[in-house]
Amino acid sequence: MAETAPKVAAEERRESLAAVDREADALAKQIKKASTLSFSLVQASLHPLAKRYPARACFPPLIRSKPLALTLPKERIAELHGNSNREACKDCNKEYMRDFRAVSTYKNGIHDHRTGRKCARCGGTLVDSIINFGENLPKRDLDLAYQHAELADLCLVLGSSVTITPACITPACTIPTIVGERKGAKLAVCNLQKTPVDGITDYRIFTETDILMAKLMEKLDLPIPPFILRRRLIVKVETQEEDRRKVEVTGVDSDVTPVTFLQSVRLEGSRRIARAEPYIIHVRDAVKTGAEMKFDLEFMGHYNEPNLELVHSYNGNEEVLYLLEYNPETGEWTIERQETPERVVECIVLDP
Ligand SMILES: [Zn+2]
Structure with a gap:
């Protein structure tokens, strides 16, 4: 996926807080109307503390959650490109979340995902969950992401340039595009740089994700729970x-x-x-x-x-x-x- 990222960082733009406040207000009204909600997150968090505690800012690229609940049940999360803190046993599929980077050194090539650790349950080989260039995206997660895109009333893209495959193969097949082009569904993008889907957004907000989400939660009368x-x-x-x-x-x-x-x-x-x-x-x-x-x-x-x-x-x-x-x-x-x-x-x- 690294090959699809731009070589030079795109120019950033920040709207005034008053403008973000107005957009958060409109978005909150839309969320209150929505029966299903989809989040697309790459480098974002729902919590303003994420900048201070960057290890938390490890969210999956696409999440669908019940409206207003903003919880992240695992079965509703589609992690399209893996998670650098998660490894799993090749034999029994037991997953391990680590408080450190659990990624292969790839010294035997980019398709050698062994992390060097063994499964505590069965002794099997542990492999990372990262999807490298040329490897298929996990079918379960990809299917789930497309399914969410077909169902969601609102897709909220947070902190993503929407330029990672499969999002950038063609604009027509991007997951946010499926929502953005569906009649009655709305697409909101919060990102500092322009994205390829800007032309079909209903809400386009140029600010940091944390600023928008703090305002949005306030408009929804939802307290941001402390991270424990x-x-x-x-x-x-x-x-x-x-x-x-x-x-x-x-x-x-x-x-x-x-x-x-x-x-x-x-x-x-x-x-x-x-x-x-x-x-x-x-x-x-x-x-x-x-x-x-x-x-x-x-x-x-x-x-x-x-x-x-x-x-x-x-x-x-x-x-x-x-x-x-x-x-x-x-x-x-x-x-x-x-x-x-x-x-x-x-x-x-x-x-x-
Ligand atoms: Zn095992």
């Missing part, structure tokens, strides 16, 4: 010999598959800092029931999240799930302890 970073962590303590404990700290996702978001783990009183997965610390001294084990957790830091001190109350051999929430606006973590993590039970089918 949510992490799940399991602390497991095992007795190995008398008075010797093995402590393991693991980041997990909602189905308890291990997820990488920590850089290091330190246990107070232990000299060793665990800097690689699995984060294992051996404790030689006796640990009494009820004793506090204090962990210093170091995160990747993409959200400027500071280290967190997690105090684990030891109640014997156990696994405890902690829900960690970080609010970038306040800079504070909250911790919720849950006694028993729910394990995903793999089904084993025996021959009849």
